[in-house]
Amino acid sequence: MLTEKMEEYLEALFKLGGDGGNLNPTRLSEHLNVTAPTVLDMLKRLESDGFIRYHDPGKSADKGRQRGKRNISLTAKGQRAAKALVRRHRLSERFLTDVLGLDWESAHREACRFEHVLSPEVEERLAEMLGNPETCPHGYPIPDEKGNIREPAQEIRQLCDFNANEKGCIARVEEEQPELLHYLATLGLLPDVDIEVKEVAPFGGPLLVKIGDTQYALGREVASKIWTKKRHRRARGGPRWTDAAK
Numbered sequence: 001m002l003t004e005k006m007e008e009y010l011e012a013l014f015k016l017g018g019d020g021g022n023l024n025p026t027r028l029s030e031h032l033n034v035t036a037p038t039v040l041d042m043l044k045r046l047e048s049d050g051f052i053r054y055h056d057p058g059k060s061a062d063k064g065r066q067r068g069k070r071n072i073s074l075t076a077k078g079q080r081a082a083k084a085l086v087r088r089h090r091l092s093e094r095f096l097t098d099v100l101g102l103d104w105e106s107a108h109r110e111a112c113r114f115e116h117v118l119s120p121e122v123e124e125r126l127a128e129m130l131g132n133p134e135t136c137p138h139g140y141p142i143p144d145e146k147g148n149i150r151e152p153a154q155e156i157r158q159l160c161d162f163n164a165n166e167k168g169c170i171a172r173v174e175e176e177q178p179e180l181l182h183y184l185a186t187l188g189l190l191p192d193v194d195i196e197v198k199e200v201a202p203f204g205g206p207l208l209v210k211i212g213d214t215q216y217a218l219g220r221e222v223a224s225k226i227w228t229k230k231r232h233r234r235a236r237g238g239p240r241w242t243d244a245a246k
Contacts, residue, residue, distance in 0.1 A: 004116045006046060006051075009028070009042050011082055011086060011115075013052065013082065015176075016028065043072065051078035052072050052078050053075055079147070080147055083143040086143055089111045089114070089136075090142040091118075091133075092107075093136045093137050094130050094133050098137075104185060109178055124145070132144075156171045157227065159207070159209070159226040160223035160224040160226075162197040162228075163200060166196070166197050167197075169193065169228060169229050169231035170189060171227045171229040172191060172227045173191070173227070180225060183222075184226070188211050189211065195209055
């Protein structure tokens with residue numbers, strides 16, 4: 001049976017695996033802010049229970065490579081468990097924001113508790129009450145009851161990759177740092193908000209962005225936490241796409 005701590009590791013592995021980077025114990029340790037031995041102990045348990053597997057990062061890697069330097073992937077069993085947890089978390093966030101009116105950083109923190117105690121029956125009723133939402137308040141997709149995740153209808157880009165005078169619409173913001181969520185919310189940097197990059201400072205400097213009639217300077221690290229999409233606008237004569245790069 002999965003413990004709450006095991007669920008936290010599976011959720012972290014699922015989220016970290018979504019960015020395409022190497023998923024190894026060192027990266028997981030940094031993400032969870034726990035020691036390497038603690039991570040390795042839990043990974044050994046998850047491997048024994050069939051939730052994860054280790055694999056060498058390259059064909060030339062030594063067979064005797066230690067676990068701490070090998071990549072990790074979720075098994076089919078691990079994927080099912082992780083997606084179920086992510087679904088409960090993101091449905092909880094929707095309930096906490098849409099029904100109870102919590103701000104989104106508080107909703108994320110509380111959902112980290114809710115996700116471990118929701119029964120399948122309550123989860124089903126919650127989804128029905130909310131109208132089976134497709135995304136959480138931060139813009140991330142909510143897996144359906146079978147674990148399927150609907151892919152974005154269009155390509156999304158990190159704001160830090162924009163050039164001057166490019167426009168887009170915020171698709172999602174990374175949710176793991178409550179302080180960052182609060183900061184972005186105070187600036188109005190929320191999903192479905194239009195954004196324009198006015199200037200890009202050289203040598204890795206900040207971006208000057210415009211939201212409505214207000215402009216802000218955003219550091220590259222903050223901008224990397226914001227993902228954008230094209231904005232679909234209706235104009236005279238029918239719908240058209242406003243390109244995110246023009």
